[in-house]
Amino acid sequence: MKLLLFVSLLAAAYAHGDCGGDCLKACRSCTCDLPNDGPSTDDGESPFQIGNKYSGDCKQLICKDHNASLIVDGKIYDRLVCFQGAWHFGYPEFLEEASSAMCLNPGNRTCPDDAEMRYEDDFKCMCKPDFEDMSDVFPDAPEDILPLCTNCGKKKLRITFLIDNSGSMASVIHEIKHFIGQLVKFLKVSETGNNIAVVSSAFSYDVLINWGEQSHDESAIHDAVDSIDADGQSYLATGLEAVKAALVQPTDENTQHKLVVFTDGSIKCGPEALKSLARAANNLEHLKVETFVVATNSRYTTRLHAIANGVEDNVFSISSEEDDEMENLKVAAKLQRRICA
Incomplete structure (x- = not known):
């Protein structure tokens, strides 16, 4: 039956595809009454028009206002199709007769990509x-x-948190921990899904959680992060190399690795230190590890971009002010979209 309906609709489209002028008068297939259960245009006219971007195509009903949405039986559709004397919605093989329709403008409302x-x-x-x-x-x-x-619950990723806990992070480490708590909720850890490892890095590094049972235990992840104190000088390149050696190698082509580095960008300076940082980041990229950076300021943009291997969209900034908690939640939402894309 569905196949017969589809074929009949195609035949009608070909038979009347060359219509011109007033479609309702010229095409026998377009004799449906125009519905309108919503407001008219400012000049009192119908908010609908027949046809679309193809000239002579008279079998579709769309909104005159290109910023408006076509609401059919309470749901948004691209167009209505005139078929067998009535307006229908859906794709040709699943057409349903429409009982109501209106054009409404959502205004400035926009939705995120997900x-x-x-x-x-x-x-x-x-x-x-x-x-x-x-x-x-x-x-x-x-x-x-x-x-x-979030669609992170449908993924199976190995996500490493590398937390810079050098002395310069002391004033913001609390906000970093709170942000990580928000992010972990989005990432949906589970035994058969996403796992999270935790590494701290200052003068030396410490692998607090590897890929064992704790990596899919949300409470264990929070406890590990909460145990981190900030002290000492930052040797972040050493931390990156530790992630490679302890958590990425040996590589497995069936495993996707993501790395999130939390830092203020203040590292041991000097040309050699910066080269070591870039080299360590590149080594991870060569192993197909995608790196993201969560920065507590934007003073060290070049270093932050180097850690993210030049991918600016993978560098995020959060605020250390308590009043900006909801702004940081927005950042966490954006970051998890990138991680689980």
Whole structure:
């Protein structure tokens, strides 16, 4: 039956594809009454028009206002199709007859990449089908950043947190820990899904969690991060090399590694130290490790970009001010999208 409907629709399209002038009068296939359950245009006219970008195509109904959305039976669709004397929505092989339609402009409402606009008595952003809505996990999140969506639960990644705990990080280490707590909720660790390793790095490094049972235990990850104190000079290149040796090698082509470096960018200076930093970052890139940087300031942009192997979109900045907690939540949401893309 579906095949017959599809063939019939194709035949109608070819038979009337060369229509011109007033489509409703010229095409027998377009004799449907124009629906309108919403507001008219400013001049009192119908908000709909027949056809689309193809001249002479008279079998589709769309909104005159290109910024408006076509609401059909309470859902957003691209167009209505005139078929057998009635307007229908859906794809040709799954057409359903429409009982109501209107054109409404969502205004300045926009949705993040992992959400889509839907209409339920009003326009609302909702997570796409493959994404989980995390909004209930963050009850204090402001309306303008909702929904908070993630598809990390469908991934199987090895994610390493490399935390710069040198003395210059002492004033911001609390905010770093809080940010990591937000990020871990998005990343959805599990035994068969994402695992998280934790490494601290200052004058020396310490692998606090490797790829054992603790790497998929959210409480253990939080405890490891909370145990970190800031002291000493930063040798971040040593920390990067430790990640390579202890957590990435030997490599496995079936394992995806992601590295998130938390730092203020203040490292042991000098040409050789900077070369060592770039070399350590490049070594990880050659092993197909994608590196992200979460910086507490933007004073050392060149160093931060070097850690991220020149990928500017992988460098994120957070604030150390308590009043900016929700701004940092936005950053965590953006970062997890990049990690789990």
